[in-house]
Amino acid sequence: MRRSVSIASLAAALVLGTAGFGTGRKGSVASAQEKTSTMEVKIDNFSFGPVTLTVPVGATVTWTNRDDIPHTVVSTDDSKTFKSKVLDTDEKFSFTFSKAGTYPYFCSIHPKMTGKVIVQ
Amino acid sequence: MFEKKKDELLHDHNHDGVDRRGFLKCMAWAGTGALCVMKGGVLNSYSLSRISETSTADMMGELSFVQISDSHMGFNKPANPDVAGTLKAAVDKINALSGAPEFMLHTGDISHLSKPEEFDTVDQILKSATPKDVFYVPGEHDVLNDDGKQFLERYGKGSKGAGWYSFDKKGVHFIGLINVMNLKAGGLGTLGHDQLEWLEDDVRHLTHSTPIVVFAHIPLWSVYPEWGWGTEDSNQALAYLKKFGSVTVLNGHIHQTMQKVEGNVTFHTAASTAFPQPQPGKADSPGPMKVPAEQLRSVLGITDVNYIRGQHALAVVDSSLA
Structure with a gap:
């Protein structure tokens, strides 16, 4: 049970992490677009x-x-x-x-x- | 320090034997105007401010005509907010010349942006000039956006190719050349193969003693290639004219008067009727030169040309609009 929780939290962290990374990427794309414009x-x-x-x-x-x-x-x-x-x-x-x-x-x-x- | 700088400018950029000091000597005419008489290929010039010392006979001939250039109708920047007014002043000056000139040559940049109304305004103003016939060649400002189609429709009747043509007046053979089309990146004015072939053929039948007047927008000699003031293949054109005893080349484009003699050829550029441009290399760019309003008309002008039969001479007189 404990183990599954930790996996769940890890998964959550991963999701968050991915989301965070994704946001970062989006941010950099946006700023690149701003630059290009x-x-x-x-x-x-x-x-x-x-x-x-x-x-x-x-x-x-x-x-x-x-x-x-x-x-x-x-x-x-x-x-x-x-x-x-x-x-x-x-x-x-x-x-x-x-x-x-x-x-x-x-x-x-x-x-x-x-x-x-x-x-x- | 200043002296040293001055010396640095005195090298022969174009390897044509004309150094900067020579240019500046030529430039001394700008604004004041000059009478130029060519005899046997040698050009004599007299400042207009001392014209009273020149005999009338030198100024009169069997054929006289006027060159105007670079009207830039539609230009409205501080260098001259009234280009219509200064063109009218040019016409007044032409109408006041003693001995009415037979016709006018306009060496291009009639309009500023190739707009129909700009051409219309120039046509309207030139109608009040005493000489009724006007012969045109386009400047690069006259062939914008449509590869010169409008120019040809308006002014190019009976011309060949992009608008080149020739005609004879009282024994003088006039040749209008086009060097503002199909310009290549990094290059200068261009005549092109077709036009050069036509030129060779056009002068083939003429006797060597026929006086030749060539007119085109961009100078047919290397005035200042750094600013695009020259024509890539002009040497080829001039080679076809070598056999003639008297060749006069009239150009515009650089908005200042300048002259040069090379063998049988006298090169001459006319002032603009709209705004002056700086002397070669004397500014960051060849853009319009702003001068105090009260001085503007002294750096604009017209050119009056007389042909005297029997002397193979063309007298070229520059008059400022002041």
Whole structure:
């Protein structure tokens, strides 16, 4: 009887433990999501900042044009994985990266402006 | 310390024999304007502030036209909240020139965001100019979102490919080139294979003594590649023009006047009618330069070009809007 109680309490502890662990996991996923939702690239002085941004799979990256001149965000691969419309001052463009990989991009109006998103 | 810094800037970035000091000499014209007379490939320039010392004969010719550029209609930031007003001032300046110019060239960035109403406003303002014909090439701001479809519909009638064309006026052969399409990451302006082939064919039949005027938006010489101020394959285009005694290249894009002579070719960039941009490398970026309101019109302007038959000479006059 004693033994079964202890097993029960162990089981309970295990359940609690699992639950606790689960909560912890959930918490970390939530905070990761919070992080990804604020992943930003700023366009200032004809350059992307940061030039290289590393994000987890599933992250959404938002570009904001803070220049007085319009810019675009266009991936350089042939299939143009992402391509913004023209962003005037303070306009934003977002893209969610669902696959790991390296995504070089540029401003199609000012092609000297280049950047890269690394999705891990 | 300052002197040392200055010297550091004096290297030849582009390996084209023009150092920074040379650039700055060219830059001295910005704002004040200059009269330039080319004779046999050699360009003479006179500051507009001393234009009274220049003979009228040098300024008059059998053909005169005006270049305007970079109107950026729709731009409304502090560098110039009234780009329509400064374009109107440019038209007033054109209408006041002695000896009415025969036509105008607009070397691109007519609009700021390729919006139909921006093009409409420019068309409306230019209607009040004395010269009725306007020949356009697009800037990168005119071909946003639709790969230049709207531009071609509005201005590209009778043109080839992405909008390139040529025409003849009083013995001068004019060639409008497009170098703002299909730009590649990390690269400069591009003419592309098809256009280069067309160009080679276009000038094949011309005699060597035919004066050539090429106009395109992005400079066809390496002004400052770090800021994208150049064209990848311009050397190929210029190779097709080597046989001619007189070639003048008129560009916009960099919102300041600059000149350079290389063999038979004189390169010239025009001021913007909208807002100035910094001298190469003189700022963090080539973004609009804010100048005190009372100085703005002195850094905007128009270019008046005269062709004098028999001298193979083109006189290029920059006027500020002040």
